[in-house]
Amino acid sequence: MIRSTITLLVLSVCCRIGFAQATAFTAVDDGEARSRIVLGNRASKVAKDAALLLQQSIRDVSGVELEILSEEQFTSLETAQRRGFVIGDGALARSLGLDSSALEMEEFRLLSAQDLICFVGRSNARSPAEVWAVRHFTDEVLGIHTLWPGKIGTHIPRTDRIVVPIMEYRYRPLAYRRFRTWPKTPHPEVEQWLEAHQLSTRLYNRDGYKFGHAFTDWWERFSENPETRAYFAEAPDGKVQLRTPAKPEYAKLNVGNPAVRRQIIRDWKASAEQPPLIWNVCPNDSAGYDTSDASCALDTTNYPKPDIWSGKASMTARYVSFWKTLRSEMVAELADPAQKDQFRLTTYAYGAYREPPPPGTLGPGFVIQIVPTYDAYGRAMWEGWRQAGASELLCRPNWWHMGGSAPHLPLRDVFEYIAFIRARGMAGIDMDILLPHWATQGAYYYLLARTIERPDLTLEAILSEYTTAFGPAADEVERYLAYWEAFTKKAAYPFPAGGPVSQNPDGLYETLQRKHGYSLNPLRGSWEATPFLYTKEVLQPAVEILDRAAGKVAPGSIEAERVAFLREGLRLFWYRRELIRLKAPRLRTATETEDDFREAVRRWEQLRDQMQSRFGHVVDQQAIPDRL
Incomplete structure (x- = not known):
């Protein structure tokens, strides 16, 4: 293993509330445990889940498994060995001035003191606040980022040394939040991705607000x-x-x-x-x-x-x-x-x-x-x-209804x-609505989830998290995203907001839809416009960028799989573009027939099935969108 150090300078805190000044400490060094995980003596089930998550995350990063101790076991250690992670309510947390009862519902807090870092949260049946506290640590310090659902979508850096910086962080998620999905009940991996970002397909709704068209009956x-x-x-x-x-x-x-x-x-x-x-x-x-x-x-x-x-x-x-x-x-x-x-x-x-x-x-x-x-x-x-x-x-x-399955990245x-x-x-x-276009729009999904979850992060920081997961190909993936972001600006799909709201009447989308006599409404028009907007000349620069990315990663590596995910996703999109074109008789060439359309559907479905087998349930399931 290449020796490296994960460390991060965050808000330094001199703790002057009755206990010793906080210090950074080494949790893992040279592949050996130098700390423990401590469960508070009043720890909830959520806190226990958080302890297991932290243990698993440190093991994933370093290969080292930290033992989980009770407060009694921890305090019986020699003073020099009392170093680690305190999770949940208990005497240790109270000695640091922390108690979940002092927090608002869904609020969590991390605080360093002495050679400890403490995690507390105010949880309920749906909101695992202590888990969110630990995820903040694994995100901020360990660098674990859940980019898209499934194994290859989770970036786990490897290291044999983990230094825990002095930290103080307190956060309460938005009171009302949900990412609706299609299908309505998503694959468990998609729900896990949402949960990793303090989201769900089911509504988080602390204030009990009710929305939805109220008079439908x-x-x-x-x-x-x-x-x-x-x-x-x-x-x-x-x-x-x-x-x-x-x-x-x-x-x-x-x-x-x-x-x-x-x-x-x-x-x-x-x-x-x-x-x-x-x-x-x-x-x-x-x-x-x-x-x-x-x-x-x-x-x-x-x-x-x-x-x-x-x-x-x-x-x-x-x-x-x-x-x-x-x-x-x-x-x-x-x-x-x-x-x-x-x-x-x-x-x-x-x-x-x-x-x-x-x-x-x-x-x-x-x-x-x-x-x-x-x-x-x-x-x-x-x-x-x-x-x-x-x-x-x-x-x-309604922004995710714009662009169909194209790499639409605003x-x-x-x-x-x-x-x-x-x-x-x-x-x-x-x-x-969160659609399964992860291979073309996944960076957009990730950006919005992170923007909601971590309002302290810059755009550049979020995109760096995404591209860093591609290792040596990070710079090419950055160029790839920038290419499609620039094209998204040129396309200028109207917004679906109870009818189309023009973004730019002279943009490519509206210009081409008027020229060909198709709808300006992006709910249907995004699909209809695909053959006109995404020509071979438009896709070729993106293909070349991903080809260069593939040449920079080691064959068989997880980074190679991630690049392949983007490449195959772009190919699947091209197949979708072709079947949409062939579905409309007036867009076929003189020699193309209904048989060519059926062959295009078969080819799309075959690649989709291959991608699902290889990458998991992050690939669209519908060859022909309902809107067409």
Whole structure:
């Protein structure tokens, strides 16, 4: 083994709270243990899991297994041997001034003192805070990084010497966070990747906020009754109807009708929880907004009714008016003044009502989940809703629906947007939707997970974590990511935010889609545009970069497997590009037929199966996307 040292200079701490000054210490030296892992005498099951994780991580890095001792066993050692890692509540942690009961839920803390480093956290059934504390150490000091799901996606540096620096770190994850996945129940390796980044497909939700289109069952409940049919939107011809008859869950409400508010209040009061202090009023999806005089009276601009119905007019003013009146009526039903202050309505800023209202017009008592863009418009949207006075703002991006399965990598733009909104009150993120395009978009997934998990890291630090895992090929992988990031900027896919929001009407995507008569909506158009955007001339420089990367890594090494993962992923994308082209008869050459399309599907599926066998469950399963 090549002798090396993992060490890191982090925040130095002179501990002046009643115990000796902290010192860095050597945990492993020359392949031998020089420290122990100590379980606090009040350690929880989570703390025990954290101890096992730390033991495994140090063994993976150094080949050395540290023994796990009780506090009694540890304190019985000679003073010179009392060096190591204290995990969980107990007498040792308390002597250092640490106790999980002093932390907020999901908060964790690392603190050095003497020749010890202590890990404590406030866990619950879903949130293993002590495990997160240990993962921070294995990430920051050992350099273990979980880049993508599966064995080759975890970077584990090797060393025979581990020096533990003086550390102090305290962190509480965002209150509301989730990465939705496709499929909805992902492979366990994907869930493990999420857990390694303090995320899940299941919602972490400390404050109990509820979002989601809130009235999807109303058409079924109320449309047949002549009295309650007036709850629903009128079309420009004055008739109550669905804009999309096959989608009753898209039904829009007549928000100018007071009976709608009364029905919402009846549903609220009938809830099992009495009274619910959080109530979801997110409008249903799609267009079909009400054109009745009652709702139009809430607008501050006199829009043409066809524009209202189709969602081309701003509906923000009417919905803000509706929400404010509704909230005041609901608060009036509460007798307790404290409950009146605590009561929150949750809703979206999305589609035709994404534009922020004037400053101060919303006021407290509202929690807004913004479906944003990540450009200057998205920043203005966030700042506008913040100045409108919402109690809290959450981020609900649809960005992973952009680009299909292409190497779509808006890395700097996304990083800078998240940093911008985090500095302006972001209370959570609900990301839609993590697709299995790890070989082409994995750096993007990793960047966003790390940006949420570690707001202290720079963009360069996160990308360095990713590229370092490729060893001697790191510089080529850095060039590869930069190549596709630059192309992503040129492509300029519109944002899916309740209809397409243009990023650049003169970008390649919009220019080519207009030229070929295809949709500008990226949900479908991202796939349709693939043959036009990703020509051989576009892919060839990327192929050459990865060829050079393959020449720099040792055959059979884990770095070679990682480079192969990217290369095969790009090849799979090209096969996908070809089958999309061949599916459209007008894009075929004069000699190509349906048989060529079927052969393209077979070839794609064969490579997909080979990749799944070789790299694990990080490869797309659908040859033909549902959107096509």
